[in-house]
Amino acid sequence: MRLLDAELVETREILPRQWLQRYRAPWLAAGARAGQFVHVRTPDYSGLVLRRPFSINTVDRVASEITLHFRTAGKGTELLAHARPGDTVPMLGPLGRPFEVDPRTHHVLLIAGGLGIAGLRALIDESLAAGRQVTVLFGAASAGDVYPSSLLPDEVEYVVATEDGSLGQAGLVTDLVPAYEAWADQAFACGPRPMLAALAALARGRQARMGVARLGRKRGGGKPVPLGSPQARRRSWLQVSLEQHMGCAVGACLGCVVWGIEGPVRVCREGPVFAAEEIAWEESV
């Protein structure tokens, strides 16, 4: 974690109101892992008192660059979208805990709902670099919101579902998952809460059916690991990246909690990545 000034290198609108910005930030590029985020200060210092958390979309260690992918949803993101190459943007990061991929996982299933792809994008690169096979299931309302396949590596299998059927399969992205459930060694998801809750229910069902076949059984399988530890998450079939209104992003203000099954957990510190079974999904938020 460090306070730093990132220099905007390139900015473009890849989808309506969705921006992809490339920043030169050596410290972030060197240390960030898939799933982590940065807390970005908006250019208006007087009226906007909070930083904005963004997933680190991609990391280029060679060029010392990272990219952020966001949607303009208010004043802060609006101002950020208007930043020009050469501008410096104060950032705090990398923050949070990354995705935990089991070393024995070969088949990685990523499930993204809309902008949720921003939370998973870095994991695609990391998994491919580790020699894993990656399938991305992407869900959006209509074809206009579908993440362009040109921004994905060629090795990825990219499956799209749109709610209005304008592209790919008609329906929700969660409907695509059962076809890949048996193939996937581990699944990672990011998107709206109802989607994640549905996936968590699916993952519970999968575990009930497959039981002993799940990963982690062989090595130290009987030994209990504390909930939320990296080991426990590595054994979990489904990991989710959560969003929440955030204050400090370092764990001090307790503003970004969600209910876990053992009480409140901080999205900024224990998360933003959680094993699906850590979260109390029946709670409304």
Add this chain to the structure above:
Amino acid sequence: MKRKRSVVTSSPRVRDPYLGPLRLGLRRPRTRPQAAASGSPAASSGWPGAVSGESGLPAASEADARTGGRAVPAARPEIVDLSVDLAPRRPGRLVLQNPVMVASGTFGYGIEYGEVVDVERLGAICCKGTTLKPRLGNPPPRVTETPAGMLNSIGLQNPGVDAVIERYAPLWAGWQVPVIVNVAGESIDDYAGVVRKLDGVPGVAGIELNISCPNVGRGGLQFAVDRDAAAAVTAAVREATDLPLLVKLSPNVTDIRPIAQAIEAAGADALTAINTLSGIAIDRRTRKPLLGNVYGGLSGPAIRPVALRIVYEVAQAVDIPVVAIGGVSSLEDALDYFAAGAVAVQVGTAIFADPEVPLRIVDELRAYCAERGLASHLPLVGTALPARPNRPSSKGVEYRP
């Protein structure tokens, strides 16, 4: 002038060889403030203003006026003594090396920001509100941004006083920076119980009573809005401990002054003003309350004028030091509060945007004082207050149309 005299630096005023004939009464750098809490600060200074018997304050403003505030050549910033005693009734017990503290709830237990902020350079740390039993807090979402501010409804999530003593106090004991434990509760017994446990624990430098949290159903605010209840809880805590005791006032009251006076009379060492203003936000998508708790507390620059007004009123009503809090995000904001009568400020919401704000204010304040030839920031305190002590009335109408 009696009011001002209660605010003294507890540091030796030695002649600085570098200042020669100016004899500004600056202390030698790197002297631990606690080392010399005794003795008359003015006596040894030989500073014409200081001999008049008032300690620092009138003398400096006199000097300021005499020289137009600028004619005094700049001193080196490192010899400006920013230390301030928040508990003059307990000399030396809570002497801050500078008047910039971090506010409760925005800085966790002092360790969360450790990687990016040098916490040892802060004036003091107020830790997260601590209760007798662990609390889970309010349902999420708990924070949201509002115009020039934010609403929070954390609901006093904390691991309980026992866990705080076990996990964090040993760390604090090794720090130079005093840690003031913010204490909350639902009943007077709760408050006294927490404080009794904290009494004598190494690493706990003081208590800040949170009688004004707007985000918990029972307790909290009810003590802050009622004069007798506020006095009762303060007295109970005073009885339970000898630790320096700050009481945090709520702005959600009609007239703050009788409450402040009652708390002072009940034995508080200092007052903190203000806690958050109660508010709500609506989710524009669902048209329902946005926060899980419906109600939240407003903080940030948006509340600064309200906080300034309350500090201004409280500073005139009581003789104990007042610590200002409410939207401090720059040196100018801190100077405003000093002018309104606060001896120290707490930085809260601004930390979220920039964790370096508190230390930047310290550095800038030091440079500001040095530039004006001030030995300390205390001459800046209370300059906006009426010349004659304006004893508070219960009318409370002069500032409201």
